[in-house]
Amino acid sequence: MKAIYLQSTQDTPQVTLDIQKGIFEIKGNSYPENSAQFYNPIVEWLQELLANGYNNKLVFDFNFDYFNTSSAKFILEILRILEEFQEKGVDTLVRWHYFEDDIDILESGEDYQGIVSIPFELVSRDDTLNM
Amino acid sequence: MADLLSYLKDVGKNDIIFAYKGEINTQLLRSIVQSADAKMDEFGENLGFRKRVSGVLIEILQNVMRHGSNTKIGDLEYYPVMIIARHNDEYIIGTGNLINHQEKEFLENHINKVNSLNSDELKEFYQEVLKNGAISSKGGAGLGIIDVARKAKDNRVNYDFKEINNDYMFFSMFVSVQKPTRKS
Numbered sequence: 001m002k003a004i005y006l007q008s009t010q011d012t013p014q015v016t017l018d019i020q021k022g023i024f025e026i027k028g029n030s031y032p033e034n035s036a037q038f039y040n041p042i043v044e045w046l047q048e049l050l051a052n053g054y055n056n057k058l059v060f061d062f063n064f065d066y067f068n069t070s071s072a073k074f075i076l077e078i079l080r081i082l083e084e085f086q087e088k089g090v091d092t093l094v095r096w097h098y099f100e101d102d103i104d105i106l107e108s109g110e111d112y113q114g115i116v117s118i119p120f121e122l123v124s125r126d127d128t129l130n131m
Numbered sequence: 132m133a134d135l136l137s138y139l140k141d142v143g144k145n146d147i148i149f150a151y152k153g154e155i156n157t158q159l160l161r162s163i164v165q166s167a168d169a170k171m172d173e174f175g176e177n178l179g180f181r182k183r184v185s186g187v188l189i190e191i192l193q194n195v196m197r198h199g200s201n202t203k204i205g206d207l208e209y210y211p212v213m214i215i216a217r218h219n220d221e222y223i224i225g226t227g228n229l230i231n232h233q234e235k236e237f238l239e240n241h242i243n244k245v246n247s248l249n250s251d252e253l254k255e256f257y258q259e260v261l262k263n264g265a266i267s268s269k270g271g272a273g274l275g276i277i278d279v280a281r282k283a284k285d286n287r288v289n290y291d292f293k294e295i296n297n298d299y300m301f302f303s304m305f306v307s308v309q310k311p312t313r314k315s
Binding site (some may be wrong): 068073102103114115 | 165177178179257277282312
């Protein structure tokens, strides 16, 4: 499958979905006006990967600085698909990164951790970021 | 219900970071977020707090963008308004925009429900709405207000409706955002 590489913008995150390199990552800010338009291709890509019977280890990194509530729904949709990988026997891990001072991103990670049943790590980082 | 003007009566003009009247679009939203963040940085606010204030700002303004498309009633124009002010280590974010009666009913019920919940109940309500999908036809404004309340002082979203005519009213809301503290 063709990899997805999206550059970040002020209100959309950097996206890397690359099977060859084994990188699955969303990183940065996410508050586009139209979240569906941004996230649907990502959701569809993952659904196709699932349908294709992908069976290597799948580590998905969520590395948000900020996301709005309409992005929140698509993040859950992505996590639901990752749950399906897990159910199919794929070794799946979610790593939820948060800046150490950022209680809100940490707690939103905990929210998701409580909703989905996949191995889910909360990973603290200490760099500086921009809105 | 407290209205924004009386809440702002102790706020000096130097405390106002941004005030605006006019249409709000994505371009403007981006630059407001950037300049508010730069201003908070000047005040020495830490990154977690800046991101929280910016997040609340984004939710509220995107709400106005979704609902605030009508501005004209007869010859009169009612543009959206917004203000960001800093007062006693809190950031006050207020907006106002025209809505119709149907929207009023949804907003009033929803905000009243949100205001009746404590922070643990808000967390549960947030998860419930997140799991069960949109509760509003206009792109899930429901989740936005819950999120804003979770980050607001006393978990409270203040609002006011002023009747303009039989069809329309001016809806204003404001919240005060405080530094995040770890609850658990």
